[in-house]
Amino acid sequence: xxxxxxxxxxxxxxxxxxxxxxxxxxxxxxxxxxxxxxxxxxxxxxxxxxxxxxxxxxxxxxxxxxxxxxxxxxxxxxxxxxxxxxxxxxxxxxxxxxxxxxxxxxxxxxxxxxxxxxxxxxxxxxxxxxxxxxxxxxxxxxxxxxxxxxxxxxxxxxxxxxxxxxxxxxxxxxxxxxxxxxxxxxxxxxxxxxxxxxxxxxxxxxxxxxxxxxxxxxxxxxxxxxxxxxxxxxxxxxxxxxxxxxxxxxxxxxxxxxxxxxxxxxxxxxxxxxxxxxxxxxxxxxxxxxxxxxxxxxxxxxxxxxxxxxxxxxxxxxxxxxxxxxxxxxxxxxxxxxxxxxxxxxxxxxxxxxxxxxxxxxxxxxxxxxxxxx
Amino acid sequence: xxxxxxxxxxxxxxxxxxxxxxxxxxxxxxxxxxxxxxxxxxxxxxxxxxxxxxxxxxxxxxxxxxxxxxxxxxxxxxxxxxxxxxxxxxxxxxxxxxxxxxxxxxxxxxxxxxxxxxxxxxxxxxxxxxxxxxxxxxxxxxxxxxxxxxxxxxxxxxxxxxxxxxxxxxxxxxxxxxxxxxxxxxxxxxxxxxxxxxxxxxxxxxxxxxxxxxxxxxxxxxxxxxxxxxxxxxxxxxxxxxxxxxxxxxxxxxxxxxxxxxxxxxxxxxxxxxxxxxxxxxxxxxxxxxxxxxxxxxxxxxxxxxxxxxxxxxxxxxxxxxxxxxxxxxxxxxxxxxxxxxxxxxxxxxxxxxxxxxxxxxxxxxxxxxxxxx
Numbered sequence: 161x162x163x164x165x166x167x168x169x170x171x172x173x174x175x176x177x178x179x180x181x182x183x184x185x186x187x188x189x190x191x192x193x194x195x196x197x198x199x200x201x202x203x204x205x206x207x208x209x210x211x212x213x214x215x216x217x218x219x220x221x222x223x224x225x226x227x228x229x230x231x232x233x234x235x236x237x238x239x240x241x242x243x244x245x246x247x248x249x250x251x252x253x254x255x256x257x258x259x260x261x262x263x264x265x266x267x268x269x270x271x272x273x274x275x276x277x278x279x280x281x282x283x284x285x286x287x288x289x290x291x292x293x294x295x296x297x298x299x300x301x302x303x304x305x306x307x308x309x310x311x312x313x314x315x316x317x318x319x320x321x322x323x324x325x326x327x328x329x330x331x332x333x334x335x336x337x338x339x340x341x342x343x344x345x346x347x348x349x350x351x352x353x354x355x356x357x358x359x360x361x362x363x364x365x366x367x368x369x370x371x372x373x374x375x376x377x378x379x380x381x382x383x384x385x386x387x388x389x390x391x392x393x394x395x396x397x398x399x400x401x402x403x404x405x406x407x408x409x410x411x412x413x414x415x416x417x418x419x420x421x422x423x424x425x426x427x428x429x430x431x432x433x434x435x436x437x438x439x440x441x442x443x444x445x446x447x448x449x450x451x452x453x454x455x456x457x458x459x460x461x462x463x464x465x466x467x468x469x470x471x472x473x474x475x476x477x478x479x480x481x482x483x484x485x486x487x488x489x490x491x492x493x494x495x496x497x498x499x500x501x502x503x504x505x506x507x508x509x510x511x512x513x514x515x516x517x518x519x520x521x522x523x524x525x526x527x528x529x530x531x532x533x534x
Numbered sequence: 535x536x537x538x539x540x541x542x543x544x545x546x547x548x549x550x551x552x553x554x555x556x557x558x559x560x561x562x563x564x565x566x567x568x569x570x571x572x573x574x575x576x577x578x579x580x581x582x583x584x585x586x587x588x589x590x591x592x593x594x595x596x597x598x599x600x601x602x603x604x605x606x607x608x609x610x611x612x613x614x615x616x617x618x619x620x621x622x623x624x625x626x627x628x629x630x631x632x633x634x635x636x637x638x639x640x641x642x643x644x645x646x647x648x649x650x651x652x653x654x655x656x657x658x659x660x661x662x663x664x665x666x667x668x669x670x671x672x673x674x675x676x677x678x679x680x681x682x683x684x685x686x687x688x689x690x691x692x693x694x695x696x697x698x699x700x701x702x703x704x705x706x707x708x709x710x711x712x713x714x715x716x717x718x719x720x721x722x723x724x725x726x727x728x729x730x731x732x733x734x735x736x737x738x739x740x741x742x743x744x745x746x747x748x749x750x751x752x753x754x755x756x757x758x759x760x761x762x763x764x765x766x767x768x769x770x771x772x773x774x775x776x777x778x779x780x781x782x783x784x785x786x787x788x789x790x791x792x793x794x795x796x797x798x799x800x801x802x803x804x805x806x807x808x809x810x811x812x813x814x815x816x817x818x819x820x821x822x823x824x825x826x827x828x829x830x831x832x833x834x835x836x837x838x839x840x841x842x843x844x845x846x847x848x849x850x851x852x853x854x855x856x857x858x859x860x861x862x863x864x865x866x867x868x869x870x871x872x873x874x875x876x877x878x879x880x881x882x883x884x885x886x887x888x889x890x891x892x893x894x895x896x897x898x899x900x901x902x903x904x905x906x907x908x
Contacts, residue, residue, distance in 0.1 A: 212597070253774075268665075421771075430597070
């Protein structure tokens with residue numbers, strides 16, 4: 161009996177794991193390039209908040225103790241920051257963990273889970289892992305078509321995932337459309353609004369008039385779950401902290417199935433500190449706004465189409481050879497993200513970096529495109 | 535629709551979460567006691583290894599980047615340390631994560647999962663979460679009865695959990711009995727040997743003649759999975775790193791369902807460094823050996839029975855009022871672990887601490903027992 165696939169659960173049998181962005185060290189090992197620019201994983205180019213680093217330093221000697229499984233300090237800080245109760249919060253090992261907990265709590269092999277074409281890659285993976293049926297609603301101009309998603313809901317739909325803004329397209333749905341959607345979804349269907357890029361999209365400087373404030377709606381729509389993360393604007397991707405805000409009854413269920421120590425001790429401390437560092441957050445949003453402008457102007461100058469983005473990344477149409485171009489960029493020491501797995505073979509997704517990183521990418525792109533078309 | 539339990543999956547509906555040991559800060563908040571001794575979570579009383587702390591310091595500035603999802607550096611270090619290949623290793627957010635991945639990979643609502651009476655509390659919780667059927671084999675003198683476990687295996691058994699040594703009893707099975715068990719289990723049944731306390735039990739000074747070296751058996755028994763952790767002897771409970779070693783085919787499946795960034799960046803670095811700190815490990819084992827002796831002598835002097843332990847904890851029979859005694863010890867500023875949830879209402883589980891901590895506990899125990907029986 162060495163054919164283990166045969167004895168695995170049906171969901172796992174045909175499961176293909178998530179493909180992360182290439183780590184800097186990996187490219188350095190493979191190609192011997194010292195100066196690598198990574199714009200591949202929607203990370204915060206500023207590095208971590210100084211307050212978060214200080215909090216980690218203060219907790220170092222306590223790492224032989226288990227973390228506080230209830231996340232008392234972080235939940236208290238989040239509740240005050242968001243204007244919700246601690247009992248509404250579920251902490252996760254990144255928001256990925258929270259999304260998986262939600263799926264495992266409300267869906268099984270008899271369930272349908274609805275999400276949009278081009279939606280975040282973890283939704284189909286999480287759905288497959290529990291052997292539920294993925295129902296993909298067609299997109300409209302790369303973005304979520306909420307009417308199509310509403311039409312996709314059936315008697316067996318347990319869960320809807322909406323990424324707002326969506327990764328990798330950067331598209332977002334506005335307040336009016338999302339409210340209309342929630343008003344028309346049956347109350348026994350859980351709607352997850354995944355706001356991993358919330359802080360970028362909600363900033364007035366982004367001029368995204370109409371980006372919804374979903375936390376305000378939790379009372380009106382008890383089947384709504386909002387998820388957010390410390391991995392993007394808060395700059396703590398390496399530490400894995402995300403959270404869900406929901407009705408207390410939903411949070412109770414999610415916390416039952418949550419691993420008792422899913423968020424690590426240093427991560428809990430760092431996240432609470434990062435939350436208090438509003439100066440860092442403003443700097444992160446400003447850097448992103450300027451970098452996004454820089455990239456878009458660069459694409460415009462090169463005559464390339466891109467999808468307008470509400471996140472800290474932008475997907476650009478580079479023609480039919482995006483996979484080749486990705487490889488050519490690696491050889492220039494620049495890591496970006498191919499999105500062929502999203503059925504977007506003409507696009508590359510570029511995370512917004514520091515000014516010099518964006519510049520190095522734009523130059524490398526011009527170089528490899530000239531070489532490819534020579 | 536505010537009755538969310540109704541729309542949850544059957545497993546989650548009746549799921550009761552794991553109850554962690556009381557955190558020191560929680561007792562300080564509740565009772566205003568400054569000097570708390572916690573001997574409740576089988577943590578390493580030495581604090582973390584200095585090499586692990588140094589590794590964390592060196593990686594601090596990288597925490598805005600996602601962790602290496604493949605855990606390249608840690609897997610390489612583990613493979614060399616254990617004499618296995620990197621492809622045989624699955625990393626987890628603590629070994630709890632690995633145990634859950636194994637259950638979700640091989641069992642679903644149609645499966646039976648076999649474990650022993652008094653076995654580690656996460657096995658029934660993990661089983662319930664996926665709505666599988668828990669089959670509990672009766673124990674023999676608190677320990678796993680492998681013959682009874684063998685007899686409990688049916689056509690629908692997918693998985694067997696063996697904790698060796700077991701928490702909270704400290705009992706362990708020897709090489710001969712475990713080999714006999716593996717020889718007689720059908721090859722399509724996955725056998726997990728959970729060796730969270732391996733480093734304590736395998737040390738010659740513990741004189742545990744016959745504690746098995748299960749990694750040697752992986753080739754012979756391809757259905758065997760061995761799990762270990764950095765939370766106990768390696769002193770990194772707060773960082774959440776565990777791992778499974780198995781046939782490559784099993785590791786491939788586990789890594790498909792694993793969350794892509796389940797182990798955080800600082801944890802990966804700290805674990806690799808701790809693995810190289812053999813001086814720390816020897817000190818941890820020595821401290822445990824002496825502390826276990828101190829506790830056992832203390833119990834003997836008080837006329838209390840205890841279960842001989844191969845781990846870094848010992849369960850002592852304090853009579854019918856263990857829950858009251860636990861509360862009374864809290865008021866003395868000493869946190870231990872009640873094990874009523876294991877159906878062991880007469881026992882308290884004491885983690886081995888530093889000499890002064892053990893002494894403070896023994897004195898507090900004498901005080902509260904005298905008061906209770908006055």
